[in-house]
Amino acid sequence: MRLLPHILLAYLAVGLQVGLGGYVHLGGAAPNLVLIVAVFFALYATRDVALLACFVLGLMQDLLTQQTLGLYALSYGSIAMAISTTSSMLYRDHPLTHAAVALLASLGTWILLLIHSWIFGPALSIRAAFFSTLLTALIAPALIYFLLKLRPLLGMRVPRRWT
Amino acid sequence: MLLAFIAAFFLPNRVSDRGRANVQSLFAPVAVPTRWAAGLLHGAVWPARATDQASPEQPRELANVYQENDELRVLLANVRGQLEHYKARAAEREELGQVSDRCSRYTVMGGDPGPRDSLAIIGFKAGSLQTRMVALTRDCIIGRIDRVGTGGAQVLLMTDKQSKFTGTFGRYQPDAEGKPVFRRFDLPPTLVQGSGQSVMRSELMQWKDVESAGLKENDWLVLDDTAWPDALRWYRVGRVVSVKQSRQSILFAEVLIRPTVDATQLREVMVMDK
Numbered sequence: 001m002r003l004l005p006h007i008l009l010a011y012l013a014v015g016l017q018v019g020l021g022g023y024v025h026l027g028g029a030a031p032n033l034v035l036i037v038a039v040f041f042a043l044y045a046t047r048d049v050a051l052l053a054c055f056v057l058g059l060m061q062d063l064l065t066q067q068t069l070g071l072y073a074l075s076y077g078s079i080a081m082a083i084s085t086t087s088s089m090l091y092r093d094h095p096l097t098h099a100a101v102a103l104l105a106s107l108g109t110w111i112l113l114l115i116h117s118w119i120f121g122p123a124l125s126i127r128a129a130f131f132s133t134l135l136t137a138l139i140a141p142a143l144i145y146f147l148l149k150l151r152p153l154l155g156m157r158v159p160r161r162w163t
Numbered sequence: 164m165l166l167a168f169i170a171a172f173f174l175p176n177r178v179s180d181r182g183r184a185n186v187q188s189l190f191a192p193v194a195v196p197t198r199w200a201a202g203l204l205h206g207a208v209w210p211a212r213a214t215d216q217a218s219p220e221q222p223r224e225l226a227n228v229y230q231e232n233d234e235l236r237v238l239l240a241n242v243r244g245q246l247e248h249y250k251a252r253a254a255e256r257e258e259l260g261q262v263s264d265r266c267s268r269y270t271v272m273g274g275d276p277g278p279r280d281s282l283a284i285i286g287f288k289a290g291s292l293q294t295r296m297v298a299l300t301r302d303c304i305i306g307r308i309d310r311v312g313t314g315g316a317q318v319l320l321m322t323d324k325q326s327k328f329t330g331t332f333g334r335y336q337p338d339a340e341g342k343p344v345f346r347r348f349d350l351p352p353t354l355v356q357g358s359g360q361s362v363m364r365s366e367l368m369q370w371k372d373v374e375s376a377g378l379k380e381n382d383w384l385v386l387d388d389t390a391w392p393d394a395l396r397w398y399r400v401g402r403v404v405s406v407k408q409s410r411q412s413i414l415f416a417e418v419l420i421r422p423t424v425d426a427t428q429l430r431e432v433m434v435m436d437k
Binding site for chain 2: 011012014015016017018019020021022023024028029030032034055058059060061062063064065066067068069070071072073074077078113116119121122123124125127128129132
């Protein structure tokens with residue numbers, strides 16, 4: 001694992017998410033590009049690296065949102081734990097797997113955000129959650145395909161057919 | 164993970180906000196060029212169309228708009244002259260004058276990466292901003308500063324669910340000489356709350372009052388709140404997009420309002436910092 005490229009990728013993902021906000025949306029909800037990068041780390045990095053990388057990704061997103069600090073970090077950390085535990089049972093290289101995992105991960109994140117918003121307010125919109133999850137799942141295969149090309153730069157083990 | 168859980172569920176926002184306000188501008192080198200490129204692309208594919216705000220349903224002839232513009236310039240010059248006179252008399256130099264003279268411009272770094280309605284702004288003077296200062300454009304008020312850090316600040320948009328203010332409704336109508344004059348409806352100032360996803364909502368006016376006042380689509384919502392700076396009284400906040408009976412109680416009206424600019428796509432905002 002190379003630390004610097006991981007940090008740069010996380011930084012780029014959060015920067016892109018902030019910069020594109022308002023321009024890419026469906027039904028008023030934006031896709032979560034940072035979550036897709038977190039799913040990529042969780043699927044392809046080793047368990048320890050995935051946990052740390054996803055947690056840091058979530059923390060970076062937390063720094064820029066109006067939401068309470070720690071929600072995304074907690075959410076992405078839990079996602080990394082769940083995915084890295086089950087990744088051996090998944091066909092990781094199939095685009096449908098990427099879309100399905102992104103869909104579930106986005107659902108998980110939104111469930112946490114909604115529960116938090118119902119307890120502490122202000123209540124979030126379920127419609128926004130639906131469209132954001134849909135858009136994230138649709139974009140995930142293309143973005144993960146691009147990220148897979150970066151695996152040698154990230155110091156991740158690449159199967160022979162990818163080289 | 165445990166720390167994140169504690170931060171999310173037990174740490175008050177005012178504590179965590181101090182730290183994150185200072186680091187958010189670190190993402191500007193990526194976010195600002197991305198926003199700039201996305202804005203150019205968006206503008207090329209979906210060019211912005213100018214709308215006739217005084218008559219959105221039937222846009223007027225250009226010659227009429229020029230004429231009205233000229234008349235308004237004369238009127239403005241006259242009003243400014245009177246204003247100067249009263250400023251000297253009332254010694255309220257700080258309180259009166261054009262709103263834009265009291266504002267500084269800041270670059271928008273980006274929108275909220277989460278589900279909330281907020282904007283991150285950056286600028287050399289951003290560190291000197293204070294919470295609750297008003298962010299606006301020449302078209303409408305967009306929000307208030309919620310947290311401030313070194314080189315950056317976060318604006319909570321009027322459409323965020325945490326935003327609440329009182330406003331009143333009005334419409335430009337021709338007077339006896341045919342000149343358009345802004346008239347408030349005969350409705351008391353009412354509470355307006357952000358509803359998320361670029362929408363605001365007013366649900367406390369009685370349906371019969373709204374019906375008799377004739378409030379309809381494209382009417383203006385203007386600020387009428389004593390907790391906000393006096394200079395912004397009757398400054399536009401948005402336009403009515405729908406008026407109907409409330410689903411919770413048919414005695415009340417549900418009025419939906421949208422800002423006249425899409426704040427999430429702005430590249431620059433003014434902050435009233437003087």
